[in-house]
Amino acid sequence: MTAPTKPVPTSPPSGSAPGAPRTPGVPHAAEAIAESLHIPVIAWFEAHARDLPWRRPEAGAWGVMVSEFMLQQTPVSRVLPVYEQWMDRWPRPADLAKEPSGEAVRAWGRLGYPRRALRLHGAAVAITERHGGDVPTGHAQLLALPGIGEYTAAAVASFAYGQRHAVLDTNVRRVFARIVGGNRYPPNATTAAERKVARALLPADESTAARWAAGSMELGALVCTAKNEDCGRCPVSNQCAWRLAGKPEHQGPPRRGQTYAGTDRQVRGKLLAVLREAVAPVPQAVLDRVWEEPVQRARALDGLVSDGLAEPLADGTYRLPLT
DNA sequence: CAGTCGTGGAC
């Protein structure tokens, strides 16, 4: 266990002394909920957090950032080996920035969504050019990098730099939906109401906020999971609105499932797999073998080219981009 | 804002 071990503050992060009566008419409900959640969740985190390489001090901000890119929509178990190889090969942003983007795509392997590799490479170039080779510390600076959205900017600022940000990923959204909202699942898309809840629950103290962010996310990943949740191991099950309501089934619109077989995504994946394995430019005829239907096949290949994942050469062959 | 974008493991 290598989670940060700073003590949890024993006094409320803001406001009056413990046990002091609330001022009538002033809404303190959110604060009260928050304070009763922070200590048990953070204590649980410090006892049960996984020992992941990007949580070790030597990972640095670059390691945190690389892991966040790889973890976007991808399970930890599949990220681990690729992360280790990646950090061995490119221990600093400038090391990656020197390489052609195609090398990043190749090293990405079968993690999926290979545009993330392209964006991570682009972010490394931007960091090298604009930030002297160091991952920027500001949320706005992070947000300006390719491949970094609201979640990843907050995650890097919080996990790498200990800042106070609401870190709203799918795990945290589910945890909050259950504890606060009394729902099995959050809405399909992140709502303003969810952001408001996340901000209201954020500890006032910076260091506590950072551990709360990591802890609430880990709770969603290990205990408060989408299926087969284990309320018996949850440190705040006694305060969970969903559990207290008898764990009602999901009400709203069905969570739209991802179809895959037969889609352009599948064809793109097959095409790019060939390009990744190839050491020399690949003739069109070889690519043609990955998919029967010519119209969809051509559309998929065009898509890869326009995304910058494949480079067409004058002789009709294709390769990963050298730029 | 709804669609698009990979991959593989669990059931």
Add this chain to the structure above:
DNA sequence: TGTCCAAGACT
């Protein structure tokens, strides 16, 4: 061989 899901970003 099907469904659901996994630390989202971008258009």
